[in-house]
Amino acid sequence: MIKVTNLSKHFGDNVVLRQIDLNIKEGETTVIIGPSGTGKSTLLRCLNFLEQPTSATITIDDLVVDASTATKKQITALRKKTAFVFQNYALFANKTALENITEGLIIVRGKSAEVAKQEALTILKSIGLTDKQDSYPSALSGGQQQRIGIARAMAAQSKVILFDEPTSALDPEWVGEVLTLMRRLAKQKQTMLIVTHEMQFAKEIADRVIFMDQGQIVEQGSADMIFNNPQDPRTRTFLQRVN
Numbered sequence: 001m002i003k004v005t006n007l008s009k010h011f012g013d014n015v016v017l018r019q020i021d022l023n024i025k026e027g028e029t030t031v032i033i034g035p036s037g038t039g040k041s042t043l044l045r046c047l048n049f050l051e052q053p054t055s056a057t058i059t060i061d062d063l064v065v066d067a068s069t070a071t072k073k074q075i076t077a078l079r080k081k082t083a084f085v086f087q088n089y090a091l092f093a094n095k096t097a098l099e100n101i102t103e104g105l106i107i108v109r110g111k112s113a114e115v116a117k118q119e120a121l122t123i124l125k126s127i128g129l130t131d132k133q134d135s136y137p138s139a140l141s142g143g144q145q146q147r148i149g150i151a152r153a154m155a156a157q158s159k160v161i162l163f164d165e166p167t168s169a170l171d172p173e174w175v176g177e178v179l180t181l182m183r184r185l186a187k188q189k190q191t192m193l194i195v196t197h198e199m200q201f202a203k204e205i206a207d208r209v210i211f212m213d214q215g216q217i218v219e220q221g222s223a224d225m226i227f228n229n230p231q232d233p234r235t236r237t238f239l240q241r242v243n
């Protein structure tokens with residue numbers, strides 16, 4: 001359903017991603033693991049053109065975007081199909097929890113303020129944060145802020161949600177509630193691509209695990225294959241180090 005071919009990204013002389021091919025199936029949770037500095041964040045950012053890929057063809061449904069010819073209109077269409085959850089939440093500090101969710105619905109999707117509000121309230125209720133709708137981010141815990149970040153992505157009703165280490169900025173006490181929400185999305189067959197250092201969580205939630213090293217996909221397979229029977233020495237070394 002999502003097909004990426006020949007994705008490369010150079011920052012000057014630094015080749016960060018090398019001709020990556022990637023397929024993501026509808027309804028699946030794909031987890032990307034790998035050492036720091038290996039290009040995991042850059043890969044996610046290239047998928048919705050937060051970074052302009054040096055080369056890539058990205059296909060989602062009937063939308064085909066080639067990095068060398070991408071128009072503004074195509075990039076906007078691509079962004080509507082891909083929601084992003086950031087490590088540092090990236091909420092608007094001067095907007096309430098509710099407004100953080102409705103903003104994109106109104107501006108990007110062209111929904112009326114009333115419709116956007118109703119949709120946002122439905123999601124807030126489903127994640128147990130109705131009572132925080134009028135709170136500003138500074139009045140929320142890290143876990144609540146990240147759940148609002150995820151609620152914003154849910155509201156967008158994108159094809160895929162891209163998560164870049166969604167729990168790594170959190171104090172340990174807030175990690176659980178964020179992982180619980182992500183588990184729920186996986187159960188609901190929300191298509192997700194998740195970069196995480198939470199190996200236990202990855203094992204449990206992933207339909208497929210991708211191990212990346214130095215800008216390339218080294219191997220991929222079921223969680224059982226990658227964690228219990230890795231084929232490549234680089235994967236083994238990495239897993240020994242993190243376990």
Ligand code: ADP
Pocket residue numbers: 011014016034035036037038039040041042043
């Ligand atoms: P990871 O998420 O796996 O830790 P990143 O994608 O953040 O890795 O970074 C991969 C490489 O790309 C690093 O060498 C990093 O310094 C470089 N890099 C990332 N973003 C930029 C940027 N905006 N400008 C220059 N170099 C960058």
Ligand code: MG
Pocket residue numbers: 040041042165
């Ligand atoms: Mg990163």
